[in-house]
Amino acid sequence: MSRWTGTILERDYDALHQQLFQPDHDEHAAFLYAGLVETLCGRRLLVRRVVPVADHEFVPSNRGAYRQIVPRAVARAALECDELGLSLLWAHSHPASGDAVDFSGDDLAAHVYAHPALIDMTHDRPVTGLVFGENSVAGEIWAAGEEPTRLTSLRVVGRNLKTLTPRPCQVGAAAERFARQVLMFGAPGQQILREMTVAVVGAGGGGSLLVEMLTHLGVGHIIVIDYGVVDETNLSRIVGAAPADVGRLKVAVAHDLATRIDPDVVVDAVYGDIAYVDDARRLLDADFAFLATDNILSRYAFNLVCHQFLIPGVQVGAKVTGGNAGGIELIHVMERPVTLQDACLDCSGAIPADALTREQLSPEARRAQGYIDGDDGADIEEPSVITLNSISTSLAATDFLLMAIALMPKETSLEASAYYPQERELRSRAAVKRPNCRFCGDGEKSVLARGDLKALSLKPGARPSRAVEAMPKAQLLAPVGAVARARDFMAEVLRRHGDDH
Amino acid sequence: MTEEQADALANVKATFTEHVVDHEEAADGGLLVIVRQVVIGDGWNPALIDLAVKLQVTFPSSMPYPFYCAPGLARIDGQTFSQVQPNVDIGASVMRTQISLTVQGQLQFDTANETLGSRFVAVIAWLRSPR
Numbered sequence: 165m166s167r168w169t170g171t172i173l174e175r176d177y178d179a180l181h182q183q184l185f186q187p188d189h190d191e192h193a194a195f196l197y198a199g200l201v202e203t204l205c206g207r208r209l210l211v212r213r214v215v216p217v218a219d220h221e222f223v224p225s226n227r228g229a230y231r232q233i234v235p236r237a238v239a240r241a242a243l244e245c246d247e248l249g250l251s252l253l254w255a256h257s258h259p260a261s262g263d264a265v266d267f268s269g270d271d272l273a274a275h276v277y278a279h280p281a282l283i284d285m286t287h288d289r290p291v292t293g294l295v296f297g298e299n300s301v302a303g304e305i306w307a308a309g310e311e312p313t314r315l316t317s318l319r320v321v322g323r324n325l326k327t328l329t330p331r332p333c334q335v336g337a338a339a340e341r342f343a344r345q346v347l348m349f350g351a352p353g354q355q356i357l358r359e360m361t362v363a364v365v366g367a368g369g370g371g372s373l374l375v376e377m378l379t380h381l382g383v384g385h386i387i388v389i390d391y392g393v394v395d396e397t398n399l400s401r402i403v404g405a406a407p408a409d410v411g412r413l414k415v416a417v418a419h420d421l422a423t424r425i426d427p428d429v430v431v432d433a434v435y436g437d438i439a440y441v442d443d444a445r446r447l448l449d450a451d452f453a454f455l456a457t458d459n460i461l462s463r464y465a466f467n468l469v470c471h472q473f474l475i476p477g478v479q480v481g482a483k484v485t486g487g488n489a490g491g492i493e494l495i496h497v498m499e500r501p502v503t504l505q506d507a508c509l510d511c512s513g514a515i516p517a518d519a520l521t522r523e524q525l526s527p528e529a530r531r532a533q534g535y536i537d538g539d540d541g542a543d544i545e546e547p548s549v550i551t552l553n554s555i556s557t558s559l560a561a562t563d564f565l566l567m568a569i570a571l572m573p574k575e576t577s578l579e580a581s582a583y584y585p586q587e588r589e590l591r592s593r594a595a596v597k598r599p600n601c602r603f604c605g606d607g608e609k610s611v612l613a614r615g616d617l618k619a620l621s622l623k624p625g626a627r628p629s630r631a632v633e634a635m636p637k638a639q640l641l642a643p644v645g646a647v648a649r650a651r652d653f654m655a656e657v658l659r660r661h662g663d664d665h
Numbered sequence: 666m667t668e669e670q671a672d673a674l675a676n677v678k679a680t681f682t683e684h685v686v687d688h689e690e691a692a693d694g695g696l697l698v699i700v701r702q703v704v705i706g707d708g709w710n711p712a713l714i715d716l717a718v719k720l721q722v723t724f725p726s727s728m729p730y731p732f733y734c735a736p737g738l739a740r741i742d743g744q745t746f747s748q749v750q751p752n753v754d755i756g757a758s759v760m761r762t763q764i765s766l767t768v769q770g771q772l773q774f775d776t777a778n779e780t781l782g783s784r785f786v787a788v789i790a791w792l793r794s795p796r
Contacts, residue, residue, distance in 0.1 A: 464723050510726065517773045521727040524695075529731065532750040532763045600777060602669070602726070609668075621667040623694045623722055 167206030167654075168305045168315050170198070171474040173613075174322025175505045176214045183216040184257035184296050193217040193233055195241040196253035199615035200290070201473055203448040205654040206316075209292060209305075210474045212250060212613035215241060222256075227277075229270035231256070238278065242285040248608070249617050252282055253292040253303075261297030264331040267304065271295060279306040294318075302330040321476045322505050323578055324570040325451065327356075341426075342382050353569040354382055359657045360568060361385040363450035363475075365438055365466060367414035368392060369401035369548050370456030370480050372421065373557040375431075376403050379422040381565060385430040385653045386422060389446060390414045391437050391627050401550040430653045437627035438465040441620050449654070452564055453477035456557070458546060460519045465622055467509040470502045471603040472611040472618065476567065477502040478560040479509060482552035497552050498593075499559040500580040504612075508604035512580055512595035555583050670696040670720050673729075673781040680782025694722030700785055705792040710741050716764075716785065719755075725774045729781055731765045732788050738762035746795050766791055 172180070184192050194217055199210040221237040224230070233254065245252040258265050267275075275293045282291040283306060290307040292315070303315025320326040338346045338354035346354050362383050364374045367390035378386055392414045394405050402414065404421030415433035422431045436443030439461045447453055453475050455466040463479060470477050479500045487493035500514055509515055522530055559581055566572040580593040600607050611618055666674070666688075677698055678686045685701040699717040706712060714734040721727045736752050753763040766788050774784075 461723070464726055513772070515726060517726060517728050517771075518767070520723055521721065521730050524693075524721045524723070524727060525731075526754060526756040528754040529756070529763060532731070532753040532765060602776075618668060621669060621694075621722055621724075624692070 166202075166313070168209070168303070168313050169206060170209040170211065170303065170315060170318040171613075172196075172211040172318060172320055173474065173505050174320050174324065174326075176211055177320045177322075179216075180214045180255065181296075183214070184255065185259060185298060189259045191222075191231055191257050191259060192219070193222045193231075193254065193256040195245070196255060196294070197241075197245045197248060197250040198253055198292075199472075199613045199617045200251055201448060201615035203445075205449050208615070209251060209253065209290075209315075210613040210615045211253070213248075215244075225270075227270075227274075229268075229274065232274070238282070239285070242282050246286045246289075250614075251289040251291070251617075252286055253294055255294035255296060257296050259298075261295075261300060263297065263299050265295055265297030265300040266302050266330060267293070267295050272304070275304055275306065275312065279312075283308050296328075299328065300330060300332075301328040319451070321474055322503055323567060323572045323574060323576070325476065325568050326570055338382075345382065349569045349571065356569055357382045357565075358384040360451045361387065361449055361653065362564070363387040363389065363447045363453040363477075364418075364456065365389050365447070365453065365462065366456035366458075367402075367418040367433075368398065368456065368458075369550060369553040370482075370557050371454070372401075372403040372405070372414075372418055373550075373554055374454050374456060374480075374561060375418045375422050376425065377557065377561045379425045379429050381561070382426070383429070384657075385432075387432045387434060387446060387450060388415050388418045388422075389434045389436045389438060389443065390418075391435055401548055401553060403550075435627075435629065438462055438469065438622075440623045440625055440627045442626035444469050444620060444622055447475060448473055450475055452568065454557075454560060454564070455479040456481075458548075459523060460515055461523050463509055464515050464520055467502065467515060467603050468611060468621060471504060471508060472614055472620065474504060474613050476504055478563055479514065480553075480556040480560045482548065482556055484547040484549075484552075495552065495585050497556045497559075497583040497585070498580060499556045499563070499583075500593075501560075501563055501578045503578050504604065506578055506604075507595035507597040508601060510603050511598050511601050512593065514580075552585070555585070559583070666690055666696055667694070667722060667724070669724055670722075673720060673724065674698055676780045676782045677785060680780070680785065691719070696720045696724075698781065703789055705789065706794075708741055708795075709792065710739055711735075714738065716789065718781075718785070720781070725776050728767055728771075728774050729784050730767050731763045733761040733763060736760040736762055738764075740795075748791075749795075764788065764792070 180194055183194050186192055195215040196211045197213040199212055201208050217233055221234045222231055225232040242252055279291045288308040290305050292303055292305045294303045301318045305313045318328045335352045335355055338351045342354050360383050362378055364371045367388050394409045394412050394414055396410055399405055405417050409417050419431045419433040422429050434446050438444040444465055447469050482497045485494040582593050583590045599605055602610055674688055681700050687699045689697040697717050697719050699715050701715050703714055703716045717733045718729045738751050748765050750763045752760055755761050
């Protein structure tokens, strides 16, 4: 039986919590409309909209229970949800419940009564009942042709990441190697990191530093994706790469680096390019993702996947701009959090349409364009230096750490940061979220939280593997093994959480 | 075809109701939208072209750019324009005339104020009065 989890934006969870836990200490209700995704590790509901149920439509029950949502409100929500192509969830509160919560017998009876009809009304999409305690949630998912299944957890994502479960999780002792970190964020914080799956896209200068830092922090499962091969010029900045690694896949070097630091870390080294659908889907089990590549197409793909599947992340990069008269005009380092509720990479101007278009043209077509703007159509190698990479990746990994263990204050701005080494100055780069943005906007056409209910607008299939076929087998980590490792990792996390499905 | 490409194709069909509008899906997820038999004026040889644009899989985050027609498009009077390159290999040795027209200074394809149909109209207008 497939495991079910959920993800909700922090802003939506705050609104939902405010609706469900009111000063009257009575039960309240809301509908949630959600996208869906099926991954290697199970199925996930992606909450896209919260619709409060007005008090006059949450009335004393005429079927023996405490309260019920009036039928016209249920029908209205089901029809609206179906029109949007989303899955329906209905939630209510048990105000006296704190860290543990469960359905009453009346709640479960209501599922038996209502869910089959609601599944019919929403074209066989799953229907979910949720009950919230102050810091907990239980859920029961009804999918067409399947037995009802309990929700394992609900992840709240935004400036801080939080996981709600039906009952508190057991906290084990942290390994001695993390003793100094535990002094900062405690054994529960260390356990949170150990149970996380974090993706790193790009295993070059920036990505290798991230893999190293994440492993030292104690992240339990790292997915690293790249299609590049180490060459002589990479040795100045890929952490863990030595002359003997020239010719090896960058992800293989990253794998070796991480497992040398911590033999217990699970690393999936994936030959791939997230501009392709199949490769991008390798990100879907990540709780958090980093982007450390230097092309606009992967920024587009990262922004798309993060928003469509509610995966928070950070993009990092460094830029050295030459002046017209030679020499260096500007050095700056960027770190752009993708919180899913603030301005996205597109809104912040990090995905310029002209550059995105140009990258996808043939060299000849670019050269023809160059008759207008003076471009010779050739790919330009950008300067890259380890010290600059280390600034952006340190900023990004620190943001991740504070978000992961819920130490990021709500009032802290998570705008992009730009560091100018020649001025020794770190500046915030404010960006305005466009309401009609196709990634982060709330409009009907936005991809936000639609999951598999919208096809990914990426290149079909996986990146062609000619380069891989030429590599010695020993350098490759079979994707099949990676799938098994990901499942094993998730099973172990769930076992520690007392999940016995 | 992505949802966004399908919407754009429908818009072009609605804009050019007097023309045949075809499409071809590319292996890389791109969509070639072709408006058949467009009159671009006697100053060109030929004066009637099939005008096409490839929408990348990333559209509308990427621009509808460049436009294409059959190779060899030229002015009758021999005048040349940098925006019109008559023989360009657009990949896999496929030759086309490339018409590199875009809105100057535009950083995004402004879907709030522009459609793919209106962009086709603007390109045709330029071809009829090139400058």
